[in-house]
Amino acid sequence: MPHTVETSPAVARRRVGIMGGTFDPIHHGHLVAASEAAAHFELDEVLFVPTGKPSHKSQVTPVEHRYLMTVIATASNPRFKVSRVDVDRDGPTYTIDTLRDVQRLRPDADLYFITGADAIAQILGWKNSLELFELAQFVAVSRPGHELRTDGIPADKVAVLQIPALAISSTDIRERAYEEKPVWYLVPDGVVQYMAKHRLYTAEEIDAI
Numbered sequence: 001m002p003h004t005v006e007t008s009p010a011v012a013r014r015r016v017g018i019m020g021g022t023f024d025p026i027h028h029g030h031l032v033a034a035s036e037a038a039a040h041f042e043l044d045e046v047l048f049v050p051t052g053k054p055s056h057k058s059q060v061t062p063v064e065h066r067y068l069m070t071v072i073a074t075a076s077n078p079r080f081k082v083s084r085v086d087v088d089r090d091g092p093t094y095t096i097d098t099l100r101d102v103q104r105l106r107p108d109a110d111l112y113f114i115t116g117a118d119a120i121a122q123i124l125g126w127k128n129s130l131e132l133f134e135l136a137q138f139v140a141v142s143r144p145g146h147e148l149r150t151d152g153i154p155a156d157k158v159a160v161l162q163i164p165a166l167a168i169s170s171t172d173i174r175e176r177a178y179e180e181k182p183v184w185y186l187v188p189d190g191v192v193q194y195m196a197k198h199r200l201y202t203a204e205e206i207d208a209i
């Protein structure tokens with residue numbers, strides 16, 4: 001009888017996307033960016049990671065509101081999950097810490113950090129920027145009003161992805177809410193309702209902070 005060698009089938013590494021953002025509030029631009037990256041790179045899951053205390057934004061809505069709106073917005077997609085790693089860490093939020101924490105939680109995964117064109121343009125100024133490229137592949141998605149440039153980023157560490165253009169920003173949604181204009185269809189229905197229930201971004205809520 002011929003001698004046979006038992007071989008275990010090669011196990012493919014999981015592919016995990018990370019969609020970092022302040023999500024103040026989360027909107028359909030964020031969700032389309034994550035969905036397009038998931039489809040293009042065959043990601044097993046996308047972790048939405050709301051910032052705790054963004055290092056570069058002075059006044060943001062209390063983190064638990066931003067976190068809960070992110071949970072509501074992603075609940076219908078079985079591949080989307082929300083991580084509290086940045087919410088629960090003390091001190092300013094830096095992506096180097098996000099990636100180290102997710103790597104610890106998903107040691108068997110290749111990580112794909114998803115950013116819009118405005119964010120990728122700033123990345124060389126982020127904390128420990130060169131080490132970031134050792135921890136994850138970066139996916140730079142198109143965004144209306146922002147030129148998609150990746151100058152200075154190692155070419156094998158960043159992929160550029162053209163996605164459907166949604167000219168939506170959290171700044172615009174906050175302004176619309178403040179002016180009592182509709183935000184329906186710019187954010188998921190549950191987020192419209194959450195904003196209304198908590199009077200987020202209204203003169204009344206801002207005065208109360």
Ligand SMILES: Nc1ncnc2c1ncn2[C@@H]1O[C@H](COP(=O)(O)OP(=O)(O)OP(=O)(O)O)[C@@H](O)[C@H]1O
Nearest residue numbers: 021022023029115116117119143166168169170171
């Ligand atoms: N409409 C969009 N299309 C593509 N990418 C987007 C879009 N909006 C935001 N992003 C990307 O999502 C990530 C998180 O963005 P963020 O939470 O700061 O939203 P924002 O709309 O830019 O907020 P703000 O207006 O408050 O600065 C960033 O990488 C950003 O570039």
Ligand SMILES: O=C(O)c1ccc[n+]([C@@H]2O[C@H](COP(=O)([O-])O)[C@@H](O)[C@H]2O)c1
Nearest residue numbers: 020021022051056093094095096126127
């Ligand atoms: O690490 C940094 O120095 C750094 C500086 C600016 C932004 N980031 C990250 O970029 C992501 C998008 O940020 P924002 O402000 O556009 O929501 C979010 O995950 C931030 O933590 C990270």
